[in-house]
Every structure is written in structure tokens, then in C-alpha cells.
Amino acid sequence: MKKIFSIFVICGFLANAQVGISKNQPTSTLDINGSVSANYRQVTATTYSIVTNDHYITYNGTANSTFTLPAIGSGASSFTGRIYKIKNISAFNITLQASGGNTLRIDNTPVSTFIIPTGAYAEVVNNSNTTGGTWDLSFITLPKPNNVEIYGTQLSIPPHASGTAPVADWTGHSNTAYDTGTGTDAWWVISKASTSFSVGTGFSNASRMTLVYEYQGTPFNITNMNPSLTAGNNSSFPDVFIASFVSLANNGTSGKTRLTVSVARVDFI
Template sequence: MGLPDEKNTTQLNIEWMKFILTTLILFGCIPLLYSQTGNVGIDTNVPGSKLTVNGSFAAAYGNVTANTFVIGENDFYLTWSGTANGTMTLPNSTTGVTRTGRTYYIKNASLMYTITIDADGAELIDNVQTVALQPGESALIVKTDVNTASGTTYQLVMLAKTDPSYIYAVSSSTAETHAQGVNTKANFTSIDFSSNGGGDFNLTTDTWTCPQSGSYRIEFMETGFHSSTNVAAHRLMSIVKNGATQTQQYYTMVVLGVAASQRSSGYDSVVLSLQQGDSIIENLTLCFGCGTASMTSSVRRMVITRL
């Protein structure tokens, strides 16, 4: 009977060591993993749910910078910080595995741009095709048990909006004389209120700059008078975004007697979808050839509210 082959002996020793390590690892994990009446517990021997974890929980995290992105099978929590308005498309419900109950958390981490969550093809998120997230907003999307090419294949469980409590107010009671037919930028001399304490309004250029993308209501008010008598003169108010007029409003000053004691006021407002960095100014024009050479703008106010 010959001696054992040295090579075979070495291989047996390696296999034996693998067996011992595997056994030790298995027994080391047993105290952490329990089962009871069909439930599974991690670090608990009384799991009250199908899966109970007595500790922290982690899932896939992804940071997306592409402006167009298709959500994948292994995605769970996604943050988006694109360089322009973008789209994330949910998985097609008619292909791949059954995803019923799957959840996706999506946050728009951009400071300027909107990310749109789009259901594939004719599929719907609740009753709509898309859900738009403004900067700072996040959504929880859950897959339904509908696995067709149309219908409500996903549900929007939660939409966390950004804090809308942004209000900015500026004004001026410094009287100014404006000639007829001349387009004049409204002048403001005081910042009356700012909910964020920011310097969003430039009193030198009379320009408000949008601090964060979103929807805003812009309100503009003026009180004025003119010195002519027995004349009705109209005043044009305009709200201007990035050099383009967004809305216009007229008001009329009718003077029958002593001009200085009579005032007229106008109000203009508009709701705009703005991006960070957009600029807003107010323009004023006294009608040309309406019987009075000039008018006095006595009070001007502007209030901007994030919706």
C-alpha cells in the first residue's frame, strides 16, 4: 500500500478548510436569522411580519445627471441633478418581471430645472401620464397590479412639495413725474418684506431675480394723478419677464376739478412658471395724446409670492 499522493492530500486539506469556514459562517449567522409561522426575522426571534428587520435597512441609491433617463430594474432611490429640464421614464409594465408593489423614490436635486416622471407609452400614474417635480421636490411611486400597455400601472403615493412660504414685497412713495407716451421702468425704493432674508431685489436696477425655479404670483399696484382738469387719461401697466411682456393692465385717471386732490389706482397680476435667474421688472406708460402732458406716480408696490 503506497503513501498518499501529496497533491491529492493538499487538495483534500483545502476542501476541508472550505467546509469548516462555511460551517462557521453559517452558524455565525444563525443567531441573526429566525423564522416563525412563515415570517422571517433578522436579529429578532419574534418576527411579526413576513420580513422583520431589527436594525437599519439599505437599498440601491443612484445619482442621475442625464437629462433623459429610463428607470431600471435595480433602481430604488434616485436623485436627479440634470443640466436642463429632464424626463425619467418608468419601466414598461408589459415586459420583464412582475413588479407589483415595487416602489421608487425620486428627488429633484437640481436648483433650476424640472424633472418629469413619465409612465411608459399610454400607461398612467394615477389618472395622468406624467408627474413634474420642481427643484427640491420628491415623489414616491408604487407599481400597481395592472400590467397592461394602458391604464393606471403606477400610483403616486406621496409628493413632497418644497416650502412655498416665499413672499417678497417692495414699494416706493417717492413721487415721480412721467411724460406721456414714454415707457418708464417702475422705480422702487424700499424692500418691505422678504421671507428668506435674501437680496433677490436690486433697488438700483429695480429688478427682481427668481431665487428658485417654481410657480410665482406677481402683483403690481400703482397710484397716480395728473394736473390737467376735465381730462380722462389712461395708464398702461406691464409685467415684464426677461425683457418680454407677460401681461398688461390699464387704469384711468379722470380729473374734473382740482387735480392735486384726486387719485386713481391700478392693479395688475400674473402667475408665471419661472426658472432660477429669471428677471422681473414693471413698466409704466401714460397714454400718448390723451390730453395731459404728464402725470405723477405717487405710490408703487410689488408683491411676489411662491405658489
């Protein structure tokens, strides 16, 4: 009797595929041509243990809170590459900590906790470590200060008293030709004092002027105010100037704000 044995050989092939969503020809492992939606959670509790299906967490509680990252390990407990995004919109701080006595890496010195202040945002990613510094703070955005005010203006620099087209020095706002602005947003040049250049053995001093400007509006709150000066030249002369801050005080007429500046010509020494 003839017996026939059929042998089936199953060959397996490992395929490296690229998946495209709304894209016919994906060029990455996962190529998405469109928006991405992930889990969102708003927390108000003073303690919160971040869970595996969290992604974007907003804190809007009424007291300081502590967020604890998930415990990690190997195999099914490995979260390598997982990212959590945390935004603090409350008026209080979030203390972010790793679980199991592990730490966070901001730089090469791991820390046990990290404070996310009000208005701040942080992204944290799990690295490949199973102990020690197991989470990396990959992106941190601090809140914008709510008490910062920026004021900018352009002031005139009068000619030097010994220049090519000299203008005599003055005090007491006796020359109004170089005032700028209108109404209360105006700056007057109260005084101008010129110093000529000097050259000697081993030294060379540039010509300069000391200018006192007075703001005609409501005096500024000069506490923690830091002037930043840039000198330009829109004349036909190739002169180069440097403006240096001298003082800012509310000691002008009726307590008006006065700005004192030293302007030096540095291309002719």
C-alpha cells in the first residue's frame, strides 16, 4: 500500500512596515497627515498619581499639589519613551516626583522633585533606566511675568558744542528744538553739557555729552526699571555714537521722571 505524506512548510518573514494615516505613501514608521488626539485630564486634588493612560494633565486646584509618576520596571512595566504633559493653571505649585524613590533628570544631576509653578508647563519622558534617574524633564516653559511693562521711545541727540555744526550747551530747558513727542507722551531735553575730546601720552578720550531728558507725562514707577539704550545717526555725517545710562529718577519738575544719558562719539578719538 502506497502512503503519501504531505509536508507543509510555513516560512515566516519579518516585515518592517510603515503605517500611514490619511497618507498613501508614509515615510516614517507612523506617518499621520492630520490631527492627533490624546487623553486629557483636569485634576483638582492635592495629591495625584499619574496613571498609564494619562497624557495631558491640567491642574486647577485650590492648594499646592503633588503629582507622582507611575512606577516603572522592565517588560510589561517598561514605559521607555512615554511622555506626559503637565500644565499648571492654578494659583499654586505642583510638586512633581518619581515613584519608588527614583529621581528626575533635568541635567547631569538628578533631583528628587521638581516644582511646576503657577502658569508653567512641563513635559516629562521615561528613559530606559529602571532605577535612579528614570524620568527626563525634556521641556519646561515658565510663565510670563504679569508685572512687566515695556515702554519704548526715540529721543533726539543734539549736536556737540564743539562739533562741525555746533550747538551751544544749555540748562533749564532753554532750548526746545530737540524735544520729542507730543502731549503728555513728550520728552524735553532739559540740559546739555559737552566735553571735548582729549589726546595725550598713553590716553585718548572721546568727545561726549551729558544729556538730561524729562518725561512730561505721569512719572514712571522706576522700581526695578532697567533702561536699554541704542544710539543711532540719521544725519549725513558718518559719526558713530555710544549711549550710556547714567541715572533715572523722579526728581524733575513737580516730580517728573528724568533720564540722564552720556553720549560719546567713538569713531573720532
